[in-house]
Amino acid sequence: MKIRFEERKDLKEKPTGNLGFGKYQTDYMFVMDYEEGQGWHDARIVPYGPIEFDPASMVLHYAQETFEGMKAYKAKDGRILLFRPEMNARRFINSNKRLSMPIIEEDDFVQAVEEIVRVEKDWIPTGEGESLYIRPYMFATEKAIGVHPSHSYKFIIICSPVGAYYPEGVNPVKIYVEDEFVRATVGGTGFTKCGGNYAGSLAAQVKAEALGYTQVLWLDGVERKYVEEVGSMNVMFEINDTIITAPTEGTVLPGVTRDSILHILRDWGYKVEERHLAIDDLMKAGHDGTLQEAWGTGTAAVISPIGELYYKGDVVQINDFRTGALTQKIYDTLTGIQWGDLEDTYGWTHEV
Ligand code: COI
Numbered sequence: 001m002k003i004r005f006e007e008r009k010d011l012k013e014k015p016t017g018n019l020g021f022g023k024y025q026t027d028y029m030f031v032m033d034y035e036e037g038q039g040w041h042d043a044r045i046v047p048y049g050p051i052e053f054d055p056a057s058m059v060l061h062y063a064q065e066t067f068e069g070m071k072a073y074k075a076k077d078g079r080i081l082l083f084r085p086e087m088n089a090r091r092f093i094n095s096n097k098r099l100s101m102p103i104i105e106e107d108d109f110v111q112a113v114e115e116i117v118r119v120e121k122d123w124i125p126t127g128e129g130e131s132l133y134i135r136p137y138m139f140a141t142e143k144a145i146g147v148h149p150s151h152s153y154k155f156i157i158i159c160s161p162v163g164a165y166y167p168e169g170v171n172p173v174k175i176y177v178e179d180e181f182v183r184a185t186v187g188g189t190g191f192t193k194c195g196g197n198y199a200g201s202l203a204a205q206v207k208a209e210a211l212g213y214t215q216v217l218w219l220d221g222v223e224r225k226y227v228e229e230v231g232s233m234n235v236m237f238e239i240n241d242t243i244i245t246a247p248t249e250g251t252v253l254p255g256v257t258r259d260s261i262l263h264i265l266r267d268w269g270y271k272v273e274e275r276h277l278a279i280d281d282l283m284k285a286g287h288d289g290t291l292q293e294a295w296g297t298g299t300a301a302v303i304s305p306i307g308e309l310y311y312k313g314d315v316v317q318i319n320d321f322r323t324g325a326l327t328q329k330i331y332d333t334l335t336g337i338q339w340g341d342l343e344d345t346y347g348w349t350h351e352v
Contacts, residue, residue: 001043001108003030003115008047014123019130019163021300026123026132030116030157033141034102040155043112045119048158058140058150065195066095067137069299070256072117072159072352074124075340080117082350083338085110087256092136095192100149101138109136114352116157121352125161129170129335133162133300165232165300166214170331172307172321173296175230176208177217177279179312183228183251185221190228190251201231213310215296219279221251226276233298234258235306237277238326239285241292247274257297260348261330279311286316293324303331 008027015024025048032043059065068088073081089109096103104112113134117124124132136157140150166173181204184190189197204216217235220226228246229235234255236245243265248254265272285291286309294306307321318324336342337349 001111003112004042004044005119006044006046015161019125019127019161021162021165022133022135022160024160026120026159026161028116028119029159030112030136030155032104032112032155034153034155036151040102040104040108045116051154051156053141053154054143056143056145058142058144061145062140062147063194063196063199064099064101064140064150064153065137066092066099066101066139067135067193067195068092069193070113070134070136071131071162071299071338072124072134073131073339074121074126077340079340080121080124080352081338081340082113082117082352084256084260084348085113085350087259088113088136091193091254091256092138095194096138098189098192099194101140102153104138104155110350112136112155112157116159117352120159123159123161125163127163129302130161130163131338133160134158135160162300165298165302166304168214168304170303170305170323172305172318172323173214174212174308174310175215175217175306176204176211176213177227177309177311178204178208178219179224180204182221182224183218186250188221188251190221191248191254193253198231205231211310213308217309220276225278225280227279227282228252230296233296233301233304235294235296236261237282237285237291238293238324239282240290242271242273244273244275244277246276255297255299257299257302257334260334260346261297261303263346264330264333283309283311283314283316286318291316291318293327294318295324295327295330303327303334 089106142150296304305323
């Protein structure tokens with residue numbers, strides 16, 4: 001794929017201090033257009049800035065929008081590393097197919113990410129836990145009000161230097177188990193990264209925050225009985241020395257971090273079960289002390305210890321609201337590989 005480059009003269013000042021998550025954008029963005037009959041064309045890296053599109057653009061009405069989340073890391077020896085970008089490329093293909101949107105071939109997706117990261121390499125922060133968050137996304141641009149798959153799209157990649165996703169950093173978060181709204185059902189879009197999944201989740205998020213909780217834990221959409229995932233990450237529970245996480249059967253996001261941690265845990269000899277876990281059993285394990293640790297996994301959140309669960313007025317604290325030894329070891333190992341500090345025996349890091 002040929003990528004045109006348009007230089008800007010007025011480079012921004014790089015932020016200092018606490019980066020937060022997604023507050024700052026870099027100097028450039030990758031853009032590519034799609035028209036039916038013509039396919040993807042005019043791949044370009046241009047100055048970051050507002051984009052113009054028609055008020056009748058279909059994304060604004062029927063929400064054909066998908067996205068990915070990835071990070072670039074600067075190793076101490078200067079190498080610039082991505083983490084399993086081909087998995088994001090494949091998941092993006094699956095999301096786009098489900099939403100009747102055109103796909104981007106794996107190689108083109110990875111090339112576009114590599115190019116924008118090369119251009120923005122000086123924006124990759126190097127403080128503890130910091131990285132360059134990469135947000136590829138696609139949306140429908142056809143001017144039409146009738147409901148049908150759009151005939152034109154834009155694919156854009158923007159980048160943000162980031163620190164921790166949660167203000168808590170790598171400290172335990174409090175999670176609210178949602179018992180009224182649901183996120184996904186089998187046959188729906190739960191396994192995709194589409195904006196609509198997140199829009200539908202916000203009402204529960206607002207409820208949770210009003211009660212002092214950081215995120216929502218979703219239950220299955222049919223019986224509201226089994227644990228699925230948290231708003232911005234997959235979740236894992238260590239009960240009686242077994243790690244349990246929800247299976248990816250259509251309602252749960254197949255996380256890159258989730259997959260990586262399951263590999264690592266199995267290699268360490270842990271018993272890992274991808275199965276349905278009833279919320280009642282989870283709360284019971286919390287009360288009788290067999291729930292040893294719990295953590296979330298995600299690109300943005302990395303590994304986030306869970307210190308408290310709230311479900312219908314019942315509250316359990318996990319590991320006395322401290323980061324557990326296993327959670328810490330997983331965090332250290334994964335970030336060690338991602339930041340290039342530990343040897344990558346899996347072949348997951350991808351040098352740019
Ligand atoms: C990610 O982990 O990259 C995500 O996309 C989750 C969230 C920030 C929406």
